[in-house]
Amino acid sequence: MKRQWKVGEIAKMAGITIRTLRFYDQIGLFSPSDYSPSGYRLYTEKDISRLQQILSLKELGLSLEEIKGVMSGDQLSLSDIVTIQIDRLKENIRMQQKLLHELENVSSRMQRNEPFTVEHVMNIMRTMKMNHEKFFAERKSSMDLHLDRLGEYLDEHPEEPGQGGFKNE
Template identity: 55%
Template sequence: MKRYWKVGDLSRMTGLTVRTLRFYDQIGLFSPSGQTESGHRLYNESDLSRLQQILSLKELGMSLEEIKSAMAGEQFSPLEIVNLQMARTREQIKMQQQLLEQLQYVSKLMQGKALIAVEDFTRLLQAMKESHEKLVIERRTSWEYRLDVLGDFLADEHEGMHLKEDKP
């Protein structure tokens, strides 16, 4: 027996907003497999698998356009996407482990009331910088994409207003 979820159910399960899921449908990235008689979106298990792939690629830093292209061209199999996500997670763990080791080292020095060398703080600051740098780049890329989408929307709206004004 197939299971279906409405957009609100999917939103609660994934943490994505209903608005985001509707936007994904609007741009052709992620559409439901069915609808109720009253027009509510219905998602099935294969839709959930596709959404997992989309979110994994997004987490890897791909833009929605790149994800759409990758999914349409089937550039990545579901297994490849999971493997890419595992590799990224390992990289993040390694960076966080390095930061933790630096923090523990400085903490031991402070507890022992030892003098902390400039090099110790430099290594700590470098580890902190590396762990935060990636997050900042990902957020900037996401905001740039959202601003591009907003700009396109506003340009379309502006053009539509001029067309209405030109009509007698």
């Protein structure tokens, strides 16, 4: 008989959350090979190999949509994947350099006691907004991971009401 693992076991082995695996299943990126009679998701060694490929592509910076395309047979070579990563890094560097340039411009004007124009302020605000949006998107992703782990912990350690857990009032 083939060895099979439940969703919690796969999540733990891969270092990701159960919620992430459920989401991957929901979007059609990574689904279990089988289900137990009681409805548990069951994964095989082949599934584990597929998940490893998905996580490796994600680590290289591909979006879930890009990964889905690669996994469904759209051919992206290793060279294509590296090029995508390089392009993303260049864009991040470009945004940081733009912000640096704007801030240096402000600093220089301040040192010369020159007034700011509305255009200067708007340029800085636009550039900072782009950087902040990226920062907060990354923070949200991190928070989601922590909330997933908290949810898993609470699922694994349910407590009776009134016994130190949450009280229904």
